[in-house]
Amino acid sequence: MSSYPLHCSVFEGDIRKVSSYCRAEDVNAKDPQGNTALHLAIALGRKECVQILLKNGASVKAKNARGWTCLEEAISYGDRQTISSLVQKMRFQTREAVEKRRPHVSKILKQIPDFYLEVKWDFQSWIPLVSRMLPSDLCKIYKKGACLRMDTTLVDFSDMKWQRGDLSFIYNGELSCNGAVMLLDNQLKVYQKMRERLDEVDLEDEVDFLMSTDMTSVRLSTKPIHFTRSQSGWFFRTDRTDKVGPFEANVYDVHGVSVVTRKRREHLSEEDIQRNKAFVETFTKGCTKNPFSQALPRRQSLLPPEPSxxxxxxxxxxxxxxxxxxxVNMKEDRRNFRASIAICQNFPISVNLLLDLLEIMFPFKQFGKLKELVELKLPSGFPIKAEVPVLPTITAKVTFQEFSLRDDINVSLFLVPRDYKENQSRFPEI
Structure with a gap:
């Protein structure tokens, strides 16, 4: 028998054996080709196997040897039902991961004093006109007991649009996952709990969007990364230090980092490609409004690819x-990422605690990119100011500009005001 019986059963389309081996094998193990069994089932069009694997905990976000997730490979294959199942399962697995980490995060939060923290985001682009239009944001973070609140004015941020607003993100570590994570729209006075399932309309709209746009992967390539102290002065060069709020920080130049952007579009029609191209062109000319405001038509499944x-x-x-x-129809772009980072030796919170906080703030994509940077082998200390690539054409300068221990933070900050109404479709991303 094969040393990869689950993969072999998927390859051969033997549903009975797939069900059996799901209980006996690691459902997320990779074969020598770098694929999980779910990758293989999707690529071969084994729809029944896909459903069995999902029911047995196969990870939708797992990446194969080429760096693509199961969901991305499903978009390439083009079966609408499979894409829909994977989107739903991905949301459930995200919720499950938050619940699994909740006791650890709550314990960490309880062990540290209550505090107030400000994080400033300044977005920049190498595209000249775009750089002038990009937003900035000041995130205000409050911590009390096992609770965390973040106020922000940036509702959404993607490669071609952003939306201003007045949002509050609340994490309550004392509650079950059903009420632990909430987003508040303070303008509309509505709130939304993190959902296990998408509404049918939201789900169908998201599937349409995925099937009609490029698949994009943006990652940091950091194998040769190293840091050198920045220098200041014309004649007598000295190691540079910056004052960030009340804190002194040593400034380092970052070397050997590239931003690798890959785009796949084998699932797109020529009409899709031209529409998306026109959208990007209007954005680079200074228009952030989507010129294609009408809803996308419901996408049909693509014809299956030829058997190999x-x-x-x-x-x-x-x-x-x-x-x-x-x-595969893919384009890859690699750009050297020239950046600096300011490291503070006496910042009141640790890098590990910062990582825990960033793990909580999963709905905000820019915090995910900051987490990637912090997980690198940085010089010892706290990265109080850093440049982070958040999108293919956009970087952000993030500054932890204020921190204060506070024992007067009101518990009401972590509660939903009584006059707010629940709207479970306000934030489709969570």
């Missing part, structure tokens, strides 16, 4: 990577 004719033995024993599914 590859056998299981060919696949599992090959030293070369096989790709199943429709031919």
């Amino acid at each position: 004719g590859v056998t299981w033995r060919d696949y599992i024993e090959s030293s070369e990577q096989f790709h199943f599914g429709r031919p």
Whole structure:
């Protein structure tokens, strides 16, 4: 029998064996080709196997050897029902991960004094006109007991649009996951709990969007990364230090970091490509309003790609990577990321605590990028000011500009005001 019985059963489309091996094997293990069983089921069009694997905990966010998630490979294949199932499951798994980490995060929060923190975001672009239009944001963070609140004015931020508003993010570590994470729209006076399932309309709209736009992967390539102290002065060069609020910080230049952007579009029609291209062009000319404001038509499943004719033995024993599914249409762009980072030695919170806080703030994509940077092997200390690539054309300068211990933070900040109404479709991203 194969040493990868689950993968082999998926490859052969044997539903009975897939069900059996899901209980006996690691459902998220990767084969020598770098695929999980779910990647394989999606790429081969094994719809029944996909559903069995999802029911048994297969990770939708798992990446294969090429760096693509199961959801992205499903978009490439183009089966609408499979994409819909994976989007729903991904939301559930995100919720499950928050609940799993909640006791740890709550314990950490309880162990540290209550505080108030301000984080400033200044967005920049190498596209000249765009740089002038990009927003800034001041996030105000309050911590009391096992609770955390963040106030922000940036409702949404993507490669081609952003939306201003008045948002509050609340995490209450004393509650179950059903009420632990909430987003408040203080202008509309509505709130939304983190959802296990998307409403049918929201789900269908998201699937339409995924099936009609580029798949984009943005990552930091950091294998040769190193840091050197920044220098100041014309004649007598000295190590540079910056004053950030009341804190002194040593400034370092970051070397060897590249931003690698990959875009796939084999699932798109020529009409999709032209529409998206026009959208980007209007954005770079200074217009942030979507010129295609009408709803996208419901997308139909694409015709399945041609069978490869590859056998299981060919696949599992090959030293070369096989790709199943429709031919990949991908463009890759690599840009050197020149940046500096200011490290403070006496900041009141640690890098590990910062990572825990960033883990909580998962609905905000820019905090996810900051987390990626902080997880690098930085010089010792706290990154009080740093430049972070958040999108293919956009970087952000993030500054932790104020921190104060507070014992007068009102508990009401972590409660939903009585005059707010619940709206579970206000924030489709959570």
